[in-house]
Amino acid sequence: MARTATAPGAPTTKLGHTAAELDDRLVVSGWLRRTMNKVYPDHWSFLLGEIALYSFIVLLLSGTYLTFFFDASMREVAYAGSYAPLRGVNMSAAYDSALRLSFDVRGGLFMRQLHHWAALLFVSSIVVHLLRIFFTGAFRRPRETNWMIGVVMLVLALLMGVTGYSLPDDLLSGTGLRIISAILLSIPVIGTWAHFAVFNGDYVGEQIIGRFYIAHVLLIPAILLALIAVHLIVLVKQKHTQFPGPGRTEHNVVGNRLFPTFATKATGLVFVVFGVCAALGGLVQINPIWLWGPYNPAQVSAASQPDWYIGFLDGSTRLFPAWDIHIGHSYTIPALFWPTVVIAGAMFTMLAVYPIIERKLTGDTASHHLLQRPRDVPVRTALGAMALTFYVVLWMSGGNDVIAAKFDISLNAMTWVGRIGMLVLPPIAYVFTYRYCLGLQQHDREVLEHGIETGVIRRLPNGEFIEVHQPLGPVDSHGHGQLAYGGAPVPKKMNQIGGGRRAIRGFFSPSEEPAQVELEQRAEGRGLSAAESERELTSSGRPAEGGRPSDGGRPQEPRD
Amino acid sequence: MTTRDTRPGSTGGADTAGQFHGGPDDDYTPEQLAAMSRDDLDRLGARYDGVEVMHVDPGPEPGSALERRAVRQIGLVFGLAGLCAFGFVVIYVGSGWFLPSWQWTLTGSGWSALFTPLLGALFGAAMLLVGVGLVLYTKKLLPHETAVQDKHDASHFDRVTAGATIVRTAHNSGLARRKMITRSLAFMGGGLGLMLIMPLGGLIKNPNKGNPLGTTQWAKGVRLVRNDGSPIRPEDQLPGSLETVFPAVPDGNRQADAATMLIRLRPEQVAKDQPRPGQAGFGYGDYVAFSKICTHAGCPVSLYEQETSRILCPCHQSQFDVTQGAKPVFGPASRPLPQLPITVDNEGYFVARSDYIEAVGPTYWNRKRI
Numbered sequence: 001m002a003r004t005a006t007a008p009g010a011p012t013t014k015l016g017h018t019a020a021e022l023d024d025r026l027v028v029s030g031w032l033r034r035t036m037n038k039v040y041p042d043h044w045s046f047l048l049g050e051i052a053l054y055s056f057i058v059l060l061l062s063g064t065y066l067t068f069f070f071d072a073s074m075r076e077v078a079y080a081g082s083y084a085p086l087r088g089v090n091m092s093a094a095y096d097s098a099l100r101l102s103f104d105v106r107g108g109l110f111m112r113q114l115h116h117w118a119a120l121l122f123v124s125s126i127v128v129h130l131l132r133i134f135f136t137g138a139f140r141r142p143r144e145t146n147w148m149i150g151v152v153m154l155v156l157a158l159l160m161g162v163t164g165y166s167l168p169d170d171l172l173s174g175t176g177l178r179i180i181s182a183i184l185l186s187i188p189v190i191g192t193w194a195h196f197a198v199f200n201g202d203y204v205g206e207q208i209i210g211r212f213y214i215a216h217v218l219l220i221p222a223i224l225l226a227l228i229a230v231h232l233i234v235l236v237k238q239k240h241t242q243f244p245g246p247g248r249t250e251h252n253v254v255g256n257r258l259f260p261t262f263a264t265k266a267t268g269l270v271f272v273v274f275g276v277c278a279a280l281g282g283l284v285q286i287n288p289i290w291l292w293g294p295y296n297p298a299q300v301s302a303a304s305q306p307d308w309y310i311g312f313l314d315g316s317t318r319l320f321p322a323w324d325i326h327i328g329h330s331y332t333i334p335a336l337f338w339p340t341v342v343i344a345g346a347m348f349t350m351l352a353v354y355p356i357i358e359r360k361l362t363g364d365t366a367s368h369h370l371l372q373r374p375r376d377v378p379v380r381t382a383l384g385a386m387a388l389t390f391y392v393v394l395w396m397s398g399g400n401d402v403i404a405a406k407f408d409i410s411l412n413a414m415t416w417v418g419r420i421g422m423l424v425l426p427p428i429a430y431v432f433t434y435r436y437c438l439g440l441q442q443h444d445r446e447v448l449e450h451g452i453e454t455g456v457i458r459r460l461p462n463g464e465f466i467e468v469h470q471p472l473g474p475v476d477s478h479g480h481g482q483l484a485y486g487g488a489p490v491p492k493k494m495n496q497i498g499g500g501r502r503a504i505r506g507f508f509s510p511s512e513e514p515a516q517v518e519l520e521q522r523a524e525g526r527g528l529s530a531a532e533s534e535r536e537l538t539s540s541g542r543p544a545e546g547g548r549p550s551d552g553g554r555p556q557e558p559r560d
Numbered sequence: 561m562t563t564r565d566t567r568p569g570s571t572g573g574a575d576t577a578g579q580f581h582g583g584p585d586d587d588y589t590p591e592q593l594a595a596m597s598r599d600d601l602d603r604l605g606a607r608y609d610g611v612e613v614m615h616v617d618p619g620p621e622p623g624s625a626l627e628r629r630a631v632r633q634i635g636l637v638f639g640l641a642g643l644c645a646f647g648f649v650v651i652y653v654g655s656g657w658f659l660p661s662w663q664w665t666l667t668g669s670g671w672s673a674l675f676t677p678l679l680g681a682l683f684g685a686a687m688l689l690v691g692v693g694l695v696l697y698t699k700k701l702l703p704h705e706t707a708v709q710d711k712h713d714a715s716h717f718d719r720v721t722a723g724a725t726i727v728r729t730a731h732n733s734g735l736a737r738r739k740m741i742t743r744s745l746a747f748m749g750g751g752l753g754l755m756l757i758m759p760l761g762g763l764i765k766n767p768n769k770g771n772p773l774g775t776t777q778w779a780k781g782v783r784l785v786r787n788d789g790s791p792i793r794p795e796d797q798l799p800g801s802l803e804t805v806f807p808a809v810p811d812g813n814r815q816a817d818a819a820t821m822l823i824r825l826r827p828e829q830v831a832k833d834q835p836r837p838g839q840a841g842f843g844y845g846d847y848v849a850f851s852k853i854c855t856h857a858g859c860p861v862s863l864y865e866q867e868t869s870r871i872l873c874p875c876h877q878s879q880f881d882v883t884q885g886a887k888p889v890f891g892p893a894s895r896p897l898p899q900l901p902i903t904v905d906n907e908g909y910f911v912a913r914s915d916y917i918e919a920v921g922p923t924y925w926n927r928k929r930i
Contacts, residue, residue, distance in 0.1 A: 008594030037609040039709035082664055103664045107652060110679045175859055178816075179875065182857035182922035185773075191925050192767035201765055202772040203816045203858070203921075239711050247614070253709045257611065261698055261705070268694030275687030282680005298787075298804055298819035298852060300860045302874045317857065318876045322894035324923060334923035335894050336857055369711060401877060411877055412890055511629050 036259035041242040045136075047269060048129035053228065054273040055122040062115040062277075063217065069105055071097035072167065072213030074206045083290050091169075091294035094209045098168040098289055114281025119164060121277060123157050123309040130154065134354075134384055136371040138241045140364070144355040146234045151352040153227050156220055161307055163216035165287070169209055172287075172304055174295025177208065179317075186336040204297065243371050244487035250369045303402050308395075315397030316343050319418045347391075375444075376487060378437035385433035386426040393422045444490045448472060448483050454494055470494060584608060610710040617704040630700035634693050641689035648682040651675070768926075774919040776807070776818045778900060783808035784822055784849070784910040791909040794845060797824040800866040804852060807912070817920050819852040819860060820900050821871070822910065829869055829883050835899070836885035839917075842901040844910070849900040850886045851920040854878060856893035858922045871897070895923060 011020045023029045040046070073093040079086045081096070083103045101108040130150060133139050139147035162180070166173045181203040184195040200207040239253050248254045256262045280286075292301065306314055320339035324332050350357075358380065359365055374381040396403070397418035404411040451469035459465050472491065473483040491497050501521050504510045593601065606613060620627035655662035660671035735742055767773060783791045784805040797803060805822045806812040813819075825833060825846045835842065842848070850871075854861045859875035864882075870889065871880045878893030880886040886897035898920050901913035919927050 008590045033605050034609045037606045037611045037709075039611055039707045084666055106655070106662065107676075107679055110676050110683075113676075114680075175875065178858045185922050185924040188925050192773060193764065196765040196767040197763040200763070239709070247708065251711050253711065254706065256705065257606070257613075257707050260702060264694050264698045264702070268691040268698070271687045271691030271694065275684045275689075275691060277684075278687055279680055279684025282684060283677050296814075297816040298806070298813065298860050300862050300874055302863065304874060314876070317892060320892050322888060322892050324894040330929040331925055332923055332927055333925070335892055336922060339892075367713075401874070411872075415877060415891065505626075511626065
């Protein structure tokens, strides 16, 4: 039916007309409504992945700016820019342009540092996001694919970092490049061929900066962008996981609709991420390349460190003993091969296939949309703690010379600490975490059974002292709570179940009338029975209170 | 909407419902929708998308003290953000115009030292404040609603019907029977795939041609010169000293593998010196020369501790003992630093007697073969 101006519901405003014209042509309103109505769970840990995404956007913007000035060439030039101490020094065009970009481009140094900080934030947020996914079991079916895509993106992010910080061709990045060359050479059988393919000949040649540059600004970002798109499409398709709580099931998502709440908060986060990167980029110096000087294969500075995310590889390389494997009289597998290619490869492969391993070991092949608390899966949590300990030992060993120098410890002793630590500490972490998880589980059960410790001590007529416990729900004839554990946090303090009233709002002076608040709160009732009667169930059997995180500690419905 | 198209079958582009047309437009007439409130329409649409709004915590009462306060706060935050942003613009544009120049100065102080931090602080503050303002707005002024959306498992109907379409098409194509086509397709796919990656062969270079990894610029009679190009006589260096030397060839100090450490041993070091087997005559008097490129990962080993005769690589802490033919004594390196055979030419300057007799730098697969 043709729409006429007088039809009911026809647009009356100019904006409405525009929208209608648009929809006539594109037929987008149905899609738009579905998108705006999509529900997102409201929990801070779900923002970690977003931080990674937004810092990637910051990286794309600032990186594009940097390409306007950077010259990825190893042609030798004499520096003639405004940084006086290096004037007249011969250097590659790459280093020369990186210096000019820092000293002769208005705001260039700010942009370069912003880019570097955003890169650190990018990798950090990916790692923390990954830990959240791991420890809450969000990688379980049906999300194994997205987990693997995530691991691939982490590896690509590391490659982004390595190719990026090699570009300025200063003394520090040149030393890193030399180690990359040695790692390539160490690969058995094809090592020298791989090296000659990447470097176009013996180290260092004249191509490598240009090749790293195109990988850094085009190849890897393009793959990353494509993978991010797939990651997000799969995420939207599968919908979010959520923590267990009132009204939350395997078949729903409880939270905020995209529009306006989630969209506004997400937009806010974009600005916060951008702002943090910018503030760091201006205020906190990072990689002052002009201090290192141009690369010279005969020079190196002590305590040279890569960016933090490569530190674990540096550490494993320092710790691994000098075990060359000789095959016959003519061939060698260099010791360097194991700590760099094999250990790193094994770590990321294990990470990528972990969902499959867990599925095989536990036999749990069901789809899961409710997250687990780490304490409820002690084996996985302990495995994670073990892997993390291994990683941290390697990472700290990457700076063991700095630790040795600062704390006046023997460098060789630090190496042995790392060598023994990487073998001994992970199992200890496993046992400790496992027991700790069991302890936490026990305490949850104890509170459910006996109630919360009130801190009120009562003396019985027979002289015995007891502490009064506040049960969380109905109790049986022995006074034991009948609530079952539902995978959600159990309140452990009286304040979490309304034992204390909320404070009067206002930072310096009260912004509301204390007497009025007092009256309101009296009317609201207090304690468990009041909360219980308030909890009306809707027709679909869900409690009316949807469970925003602020309600996390409130007593919950019995669940099983 | 008007049209002059009067051909039969054309109604001027307006949509006439077809036979299978359905959906919400059939259930709700425009009149019915027009009679509903905005809130009801919102809920109705949400329900169509499987979303139920369970609970709404309305924002502060319009005109209440709480609302006025929140509005003031958020307004202030956005205002400050704008102020910072304009501040950024003023500093960016004004430096070198009505403000001092932002260019780097030798003293490293004054406006040029403040320029980048100010840009960062203002840019960062502006962005952060916008973010904070938006979050405050959702927290303090927007109603808080809690919504529940249903998740649907994969539909059996969809699966079966889609599968039927695919399998039917595959069946009708007859590829299972027409073996000739499948085989030629596989052959073509393999060929095309190979053809497409073939140009990458341009990257391949033979590392074994001319032994580039096993040779350096050193050769018989090439002088050992310092970084500035000056040659060295045996009396120039003090006992216990280390000098980085390069071959006296054009750009010798830029070669990646040629850097060499010329070390003059102290008398007590000479006393306990144990060169590697067959390399006893490689030194000259109390002088020995070792490659500076670490045999582990190729970093220049640079830190010489003469008390213990050890050379330390700062990258991975391999340690080499110069009195034992630069044998690795700690850390991840497995090979000694190669020793350069040296002597003195007839003018009294140090020269190499030959190139290194083994490959310098990191170990690789067929190092011993060459």
